[in-house]
Amino acid sequence: MFGVLRGMGITFKNFVASYFLPRKPNSLETGGMVTLQYPEERLPEKERFRNFPFLIYDTKPDDLRCVACDICAKECPPKCIYIVRDNDEQGRPLKKPKVFDIDFTVCMNCGICEEACPFDAIFMDHEFEVGGPERQQSLVYHMDQLLKPATHFAKIRPTDHVAIEEKRRKEAEKKRAAAQAQPKPPEAKPPQA
Amino acid sequence: MIFLDQIFVNSKKAILNLASAFLPTDAILIVSALISIGAIAAFGPFTMMYLTWFERKLVGRIQNRIGPNRVGIFGLLQPIADGIKMLTKEDIVPAGADKVVHFLAPVVVVIPALLVFSVVPFGRNMVAIDLNIGLLFFLAVSAMTTIAIFMGSWASRNKFSLLGGMRTVAQLVSYEVPMVLAAVPAILASGSLSTVDIVEAQGGWNGLKWFVFTPWGFVGFLMFYLCGVAECNRTPFDIPEAESEIVAGFHTEYSGMKFALWYMAEFMSVFTISALTATLYLGGYQGPWLPSWAWFMIKTYALVFVMMWFRGTLPRLRVDQMMGLAWKFLLPLTLINILVTGLWYFTSGLGLRLGLSIGILLVSSWVLVLFNRPYMPEKRVYEFAE
Structure with missing residues (x-):
């Protein structure tokens, strides 16, 4: 019962945080959007990245x-x-x-x-x-x-x-x-x- | 204020006045019915479309995603894109299926989901028909979805469909009982089965005398809402369509627009169950300052939000847990709640009333929780293993 309420609290915190916290890509902490709108936004390229x-x-x-x-x-x-x-x-x-x-x-x-x-x-x-x-x-x-x-x-x-x-x-x-x-x-x- | 409150009612009256200029009186009645039917037939599917969008956005935000955002601003045209996709999909009927029943089932499931809109009081004077057995009508008609779901699952001739259908019947029939009993306190308190009368009975205190502010109302509200969630097959009671166990349950063999009809029925019943919960315990369209329909929509969408919040949070219950919740916890508690409602009305003095009802409810729910504690075997001690 109280576990359910705590779980609801966590999801609600994430819901609210996704609007207000800054985006933290590659972060496992709760809160804050992690997705990137890829074609419009990009992560900075790593220098040692190699492809082709x-x-x-x-x-x-x-x-x-x-x-x-x-x-x-x-x-x-x-x-x-x-x-x-x-x-x-x-x-x-x-x-x-x-x-x-x-x-x-x-x-x-x-x-x-x-x-x-x-x-x-x-x-x-x-x-x-x-x-x-x-x-x-x-x-x-x-x-x-x-x-x-x-x-x-x-x-x-x-x-x-x-x-x-x-x-x-x-x-x-x-x-x-x-x-x-x-x-x-x-x-x-x-x-x- | 009155103008805003009655804007939809008055616009219907204006249309009827306009029509009465060149139509006979009998035809006006038909036009009046057609306007109400048209409004509901447009509102139901439209609500369903945007509830899918709302759910995807909300669950996305809970998971720190953005949700649909490609089609239109904020992805607002996503339901239309989905509709086009659904309509152009191949309609697959299994070779062994009972073709007629397989075709009929999604049609049959939408009808009760749309019919129950007719007794939902959207605002002051804004109900399609004020039946004097409105609540009974709602519960009876919404129970018909069970038949449609079982039709679809049986006609699919698929093991997963049939399993889903049997789970549906078991679940819906079980939850029907505590749901009806959880609605009884509101009927007792208002003395009527009409949804409009129930809302009007909650009109005191500047429109804030909602049943939910009483102990029995609070418990009844929670139980009715929980049973409603189970009736809609929503998480955490979605074992009829448990993806991880039985593919998609009763709609495994449905594709294209038929599949969309199943979803339409589900989302419309999400809306109507939330609306009915708001009507019974949250005061329906009663509330200060805002127009009545605005209050109704706020309450309903708050409950829809909670349903989707459940979806984003809770894992699915096991079949035995779900049945145990219905029969061993909710059913006794609803009966006790009816008793408490009776006591509330036959005692006087706020302290006695509050103390008695809160005491009985707390003690009985604690006792029920104790009785329902799952059996945990004692931890074994291995004497010789080291």
């Missing part, structure tokens, strides 16, 4: 960092990355991909491609609202969909961006120092990681 890789470019989409080395495709556990190296007119291989596809239906968002990439060219994105009208073609992302500027990376993952820029700057300095020490570096040698 993207290819990074520095200034314009042509000079992307990817050199089509195929390491990410080899490392990828579910084998969702497909890369074809680009050739110039004489048929010599270029240091950039002609085809770079990622099948989102296969990708498991593990982020191993990001860790494996020696050129800091592929990173995990925050994009989670991915949908398509059918299961096959629209969820295979091609290179033009995957390419995103470095500013996007700086925006979604600021601390990682700073660290990676620092690393890249040091490597470039080292390379420049090596180039100064050795006046004529061999052309065809692939860059060191």
